[in-house]
Amino acid sequence: MSSAAPGATVGPLPRRQMLADDVHEAIKALIMENAIAPGARVSIDGLARQLGVSPTPVREALARLESAELVVKEPLRGYRTTPLLTREQLDDLYQFRLLIEPWAAGRAAEQADDGGRDRLEAEMRSCATPADDTYDSYKALAAHDTRFHVLVAELAGSTQVRRAFERTHCHLHIFRLHYDRGLGEQTLSEHRRITRAILDRDPTAAEAAMRDHLETACYERLRPVSEEAGGPTRVDPQG
Amino acid sequence: MSSAAPGATVGPLPRRQMLADDVHEAIKALIMENAIAPGARVSIDGLARQLGVSPTPVREALARLESAELVVKEPLRGYRTTPLLTREQLDDLYQFRLLIEPWAAGRAAEQADDGGRDRLEAEMRSCATPADDTYDSYKALAAHDTRFHVLVAELAGSTQVRRAFERTHCHLHIFRLHYDRGLGEQTLSEHRRITRAILDRDPTAAEAAMRDHLETACYERLRPVSEEAGGPTRVDPQG
DNA sequence: ACAGGAAATTTCCTACACGATCTGAGTGAT
DNA sequence: ATCACTCAGATCGTGTAGGAAATTTCCTGT
Known part of the structure; x- marks a missing residue:
């Protein structure tokens, strides 16, 4: 029995406290703002240094961005932003x-x-x-x-x-x-x-x-x- | 000028030599085969042990599967397979x-x-x-x-x-x-x-x-x- | 100018430390 | 006696550091 007002849904509260999530948003913003050229290479370590974190959350963020097709991965060579559309x-x-x-x-x-x-x-x-x-x-x-x-x-x-x-x-x-x-x-x-x-x-x-x-x-x-x-x-x- | 037969496209050859990629396919197969129940928890370390690899490639694979909506992530609690559709x-x-x-x-x-x-x-x-x-x-x-x-x-x-x-x-x-x-x-x-x-x-x-x-x-x-x-x-x- | 090779950079994975969450038993109050 | 609360141990997610393998780049020799 909480003191919630009737009709007020409490909501599942976002629970945002992951570094990888912030890194993901940061990289997404970089791409959306066109701060990285289309088709340009995106270095894992470079981003990690730039954002002041270790490569692991960067890797996780890039993996998600790859599924969203904002970057493409070339094995053993790294990620690139998706090239311009033909x-x-x-x-x-x-x-x-x-x-x-x-x-x-x-x-x-x-x-x-x-x-x-x-x-x-x-x-x-x-x-x-x-x-x-x-x-x-x-x-x-x-x-x-x-x-x-x-x-x-x-x-x-x-x-x-x-x-x-x-x-x-x-x-x-x-x-x-x-x-x-x-x-x-x-x-x-x-x-x-x-x-x-x-x-x-x-x-x-x-x-x-x-x-x-x-x-x-x-x-x-x-x-x-x-x-x-x-x-x-x-x-x-x-x- | 290679010795390719006329009309035969060489193809960009997949370059599959990443552990994370194999792990991704393995987990995807597990979900598709219904080997993991809908809504069940998916442990990172558990999968890593089961597959004989370290947690890092498993995390990368799960991050991609999350974008594909095959698993959902609850921060600091881990991943679950997507629940049944309403x-x-x-x-x-x-x-x-x-x-x-x-x-x-x-x-x-x-x-x-x-x-x-x-x-x-x-x-x-x-x-x-x-x-x-x-x-x-x-x-x-x-x-x-x-x-x-x-x-x-x-x-x-x-x-x-x-x-x-x-x-x-x-x-x-x-x-x-x-x-x-x-x-x-x-x-x-x-x-x-x-x-x-x-x-x-x-x-x-x-x-x-x-x-x-x-x-x-x-x-x-x-x-x-x-x-x-x-x-x-x-x-x-x-x- | 071109082929070959070595150094440097980078990716990829492992191993480890820290912190949060979950489980269970135990204790106390009602 | 039942219920609620607390607190320890265990489990697991998260981030860091380091090393092996591959690629790229640059340099040298022909």
Whole structure:
């Protein structure tokens, strides 16, 4: 009999007190912030020294990042960050997004409860106008884009879809391919259109809006890569 | 200029000479074979002794298995195999499969090349008649089911879809929930129907066949779980 | 310029120390 | 007598340090 208020769930309390966990987050942040070039080598001992820990937690963190496909391991040679996506891989990625995200938008329009819709409105309110051309501004917009798409998947009520989306790390890949190209006002207006359809509980409109949004983005993204089409479009910073 | 025969791709040769990799496969096999009960504790030192290695590669392997969601980690307490799926999670899983697999079957019907179609026929030929009621027979059929669905996703030409499917580990969960329930002749006949549609290059029929197949399986699977519906359907082998 | 080889760096694994958690018995109070 | 609490021992996860094996790099000799 604790003195918990009725209706207050106690929660399983996170229990975060592992060095390896912090190391994992630190390395993930390094990759997400593009502080390590795509395809560049990631030294275990180097990171250990840099972070002031022993190699063991670094090794554990890198093993997890490998499963998340943020780094790749070459036996007896070490880890590298995942190379840039080829044109085929980017195409494949958007095909997958077109398969799951319009569906998610439709289900979100059908099933989102009041709390969910509030969160969606709050997210849209939180980034009224970016328009700035600075690096930080672009980064903030990219972060909003990530949150928005994850939120839509969450509102659809499917854990599997949300995780499948998150595991693509599509924003990381897009960011690395061209963090300069402004996905500015147009992105926001498309997000607003999706949001409106969800708030209006109009699944058909939500699906269509999401599909249009992705197809627009897909065209935007694929254009610059096609300059060097033909070859495998592999990056090798060392060579 | 090597002396390779024309048309023979040399391949990047796997370079498998890491103990941690073998340990990873060994533990994965243990889980897949259901040698460790769902939700049971997995001791690092215990596995290290059992496999005759030091704890370090075991930790690396478990870290990767955690990202694959085959085990879960409780800080300072160790790892456990993932618990049995609740009814909601199983429902969610089939919803996801219904989203991506009929699509994959349709694309496979459209795009599969001759080599792919040969592989599909070979897979279907390889398991002519199971019908046996033994555990091994069921296990063989489950293995065929896995290979079949992965192959369809592969023939669809989408790496993202194939990986998303593989990462669900749906066959592991189904197997653990009830490895007794015979998905015998009916499964094979449904597979044959899907195969026929793909070989006939009929996307509409392939999609419909896959959808029917999953819906049938879904009903089969969900029925026994509903016996104990209501509660969270959590398993606690220790208690 | 190119082949061969040795030194340096790095990965990978083992062995060990520390700290936290869990199990059980024992003690005390109700 | 039953229950709750406490406290020791054992067990296990976590991080550090060190050594063996492999790779990469650089240098030398032809």
